[in-house]
Amino acid sequence: MSAQPPDGAPSPDSFESVFDVYEVRQQDGQVLYFGDPATDRQRLIEAVWPAFREYGYEVRLARRTGETVLVAEPHDTGDDGVPWTNVALFVATLVSTLWVGATWYYVQDPFSPAILRALPFTLAVMGVIGTHELGHYVMSRYHDVDASLPYFIPFPSLFGTMGAVIRMRGQIPDRDALFDIGVAGPIAGLVAAVVVSVVGLVLPPVTVPPEVINSPSAVEVQFAYPPLLQAIAAVLGEPLSYSDPARSINPVVMGGWIGMFITFLNLIPVGQLDGGHVLRSLVGDQAGRIAPLVPTALFGLGAYQLFVADVGDAAGIWILWGVLTAVVTFAGTVTPVDDSPLDRRRVAVGVLTFVLGALCFMPVPIQVIG
Numbered sequence: 370m371s372a373q374p375p376d377g378a379p380s381p382d383s384f385e386s387v388f389d390v391y392e393v394r395q396q397d398g399q400v401l402y403f404g405d406p407a408t409d410r411q412r413l414i415e416a417v418w419p420a421f422r423e424y425g426y427e428v429r430l431a432r433r434t435g436e437t438v439l440v441a442e443p444h445d446t447g448d449d450g451v452p453w454t455n456v457a458l459f460v461a462t463l464v465s466t467l468w469v470g471a472t473w474y475y476v477q478d479p480f481s482p483a484i485l486r487a488l489p490f491t492l493a494v495m496g497v498i499g500t501h502e503l504g505h506y507v508m509s510r511y512h513d514v515d516a517s518l519p520y521f522i523p524f525p526s527l528f529g530t531m532g533a534v535i536r537m538r539g540q541i542p543d544r545d546a547l548f549d550i551g552v553a554g555p556i557a558g559l560v561a562a563v564v565v566s567v568v569g570l571v572l573p574p575v576t577v578p579p580e581v582i583n584s585p586s587a588v589e590v591q592f593a594y595p596p597l598l599q600a601i602a603a604v605l606g607e608p609l610s611y612s613d614p615a616r617s618i619n620p621v622v623m624g625g626w627i628g629m630f631i632t633f634l635n636l637i638p639v640g641q642l643d644g645g646h647v648l649r650s651l652v653g654d655q656a657g658r659i660a661p662l663v664p665t666a667l668f669g670l671g672a673y674q675l676f677v678a679d680v681g682d683a684a685g686i687w688i689l690w691g692v693l694t695a696v697v698t699f700a701g702t703v704t705p706v707d708d709s710p711l712d713r714r715r716v717a718v719g720v721l722t723f724v725l726g727a728l729c730f731m732p733v734p735i736q737v738i739g
Contacts, residue, residue: 388417426444547649640702667688
């Protein structure tokens with residue numbers, strides 16, 4: 370045992386004013402500094418973090434065998450080798466969205482080359498979702514925060530996917546980084562959603578085969594359209610619906626619809642959702658007081674739709690999200706190392722982002738009538 374760190378690790382002398390080290394150990398690639406803190410956890414990490422990052426380490430405060438210890442691990446933002454898991458999930462989602470997209474284009478045999486007719490739908494959906502996650506990824510790398518490439522989630526559902534996620538490790542250096550990473554996904558995804566919506570609206574509608582319309586087992590899926598999508602259609606002078614039941618909007622538009630709906634859901638201001646990161650960046654610790662109001666509002670909306678508006682199963686969307694937001698609210702938000710307030714420019718961008726998110730809200734997004 371020693372009070373001196375290995376070569377390439379910071380000396381205890383560089384932070385002795387906030388943490389008095391009496392022993393240093395190396396264990397499983399970590400450097401453990403056992404000592405006595407001279408300040409609270411947040412101020413301690415804020416004081417020692419720059420020294421450890423300079424030497425290429427992430428650092429956190431922990432308890433080991435009843436002792437207080439600074440745990441230093443090598444900081445790495447690179448991915449070793451080919452990210453096979455990401456590639457496999459991407460391919461699986463490509464197949465899943467093609468399969469589901471075939472039903473949107475009324476392809477009779479999904480095992481035939483005709484399934485490639487659904488490729489525009491697949492590109493629209495995966496393009497919007499991928500752009501959202503790449504927004505997070507690029508800003509994570511910009512701020513030297515360890516982040517994975519996007520993991521797409523295949524699912525043979527209405528759209529063929531449940532979205533995508535990236536995995537972030539290590540600490541967020543300051544509020545600027547937390548804000549930039551949190552806001553980049555929704556903004557990038559929303560830009561992609563607008564582009565896809567424009568493309569889809571100018572493409573010709575699809576024709577619904579008579580056997581589908583007249584089938585006794587057919588069900589009708591009704592989509593509401595968010596104010597932002599309605600505004601785009603109005604500017605272009607293109608319809609979002611047709612009086613002729615044999616005509617339907619081009620499925621590419623649904624790529625934009627998905628992007629807008631995902632933007633709204635991600636901007637719900639709780640926990641570690643994008644909206645939670647943005648809110649925490651804007652108001653600091655006050656976010657903890659605001660977040661609990663969100664699940665309450667979602668439960669209230671779901672209950673109103675279920676018992677008063679009588680929208681049937683559609684109310685379950687908001688009840689489910691009430692549960693999810695309650696869980697992520699309980700899990701808490703990210704606390705950056707440096708908790709200094711944002712500049713006015715970022716504050717303005719944050720407020721604008723929430724306004725754009727509100728324009729993607731639909732009280733009853735989907736209803737199944739059959």
